Amino acid sequence: MPELPEVEIARRNLVRWFDGRRLERAESDPSRIFRGAERARFSRLQGRLVSLVRRGKYLLFAFEEDRGLLAHLGMTGKFVRRQEGEEVPYSRARFHLDDGRVIHFADARMFGRMEPVAASGLRDLEVVRDLGRDPLADGLTAGQLQQAVGDSRQDLKVALMDQGRVAGLGNIHAAEALFRARLHPTRKPASLGPEDWKHLVQAIRESIDFGLEEQEGEEPVYLEEGRTENPFLVYGRGGGPCSRCGSTVESFLQAGRTTHACPKCQPRGRTGK
Numbered sequence: 001m002p003e004l005p006e007v008e009i010a011r012r013n014l015v016r017w018f019d020g021r022r023l024e025r026a027e028s029d030p031s032r033i034f035r036g037a038e039r040a041r042f043s044r045l046q047g048r049l050v051s052l053v054r055r056g057k058y059l060l061f062a063f064e065e066d067r068g069l070l071a072h073l074g075m076t077g078k079f080v081r082r083q084e085g086e087e088v089p090y091s092r093a094r095f096h097l098d099d100g101r102v103i104h105f106a107d108a109r110m111f112g113r114m115e116p117v118a119a120s121g122l123r124d125l126e127v128v129r130d131l132g133r134d135p136l137a138d139g140l141t142a143g144q145l146q147q148a149v150g151d152s153r154q155d156l157k158v159a160l161m162d163q164g165r166v167a168g169l170g171n172i173h174a175a176e177a178l179f180r181a182r183l184h185p186t187r188k189p190a191s192l193g194p195e196d197w198k199h200l201v202q203a204i205r206e207s208i209d210f211g212l213e214e215q216e217g218e219e220p221v222y223l224e225e226g227r228t229e230n231p232f233l234v235y236g237r238g239g240g241p242c243s244r245c246g247s248t249v250e251s252f253l254q255a256g257r258t259t260h261a262c263p264k265c266q267p268r269g270r271t272g273k
């Protein structure tokens with residue numbers, strides 16, 4: 001499932017694909033990715049891409065003449081580039097460029113989201129305004145992380161996935177960062193010491209950097225699609241050996257999501273469950 005690194009790779013691909021090109025025609029099929037938004041406005045997008053900003057897992061497209069688009073990849077959404085006339089499975093919306101190429105937004109499960117709005121209003125959208133600090137776009141220090149997450153009474157991993165606290169981390173990279181920092185996902189934020197926050201912020205950065213390297217390329221492939229080997233240290237390794245110590249990785253549910261952790265490398269700590 002796309003998280004900060006995958007969305008950032010999508011942004012970089014899109015910037016490259018739009019570079020020097022004009023969007024001649026935008027069109028879409030009726031689907032739930034538009035939610036309550038006005039789908040007809042999508043077809044009014046045109047011209048040059050002025051800027052493409054990522055905030056957490058959101059992409060903010062600004063085209064000429066104040067035409068804008070908010071996009072979220074959801075669970076299975078991806079942007080792919082093809083020649084005009086080529087078919088793309090699950091294509092829901094398309095940008096036709098002046099070089100004979102088409103950028104498709106393909107989304108099998110349709111948890112993705114498209115919302116055409118005025119470009120000047122993108123940052124004022126509630127979902128964007130409510131986002132916490134973005135570790136890559138804004139930078140994140142140990143102190144800033146502690147300030148954002150430290151007062152949460154939820155489990156540490158659940159708090160890290162709260163987009164209003166830190167923007168961009170999901171189930172994969174929260175689990176990976178905690179493994180790298182040797183912190184158990186059920187630790188309470190209040191139980192962390194200054195060294196823990198330092199390790200955790202470093203681990204978040206490493207996990208994001210790893211994700212960026214892993215996903216670099218034209219065609220995004222998500223782990224859930226089953227065509228790729230699991231590249232992660234702990235995520236998705238429940239029941240198997242820990243990549244560091246060989247102990248059996250545990251898996252359990254946390255706020256409805258499956259969490260993976262090594263009981264030896266990530267001790268539950270005195271305030272853990």
Ligand SMILES: [Zn+2]
Binds near residue numbers: 242245246262
């Ligand atoms: Zn281990």
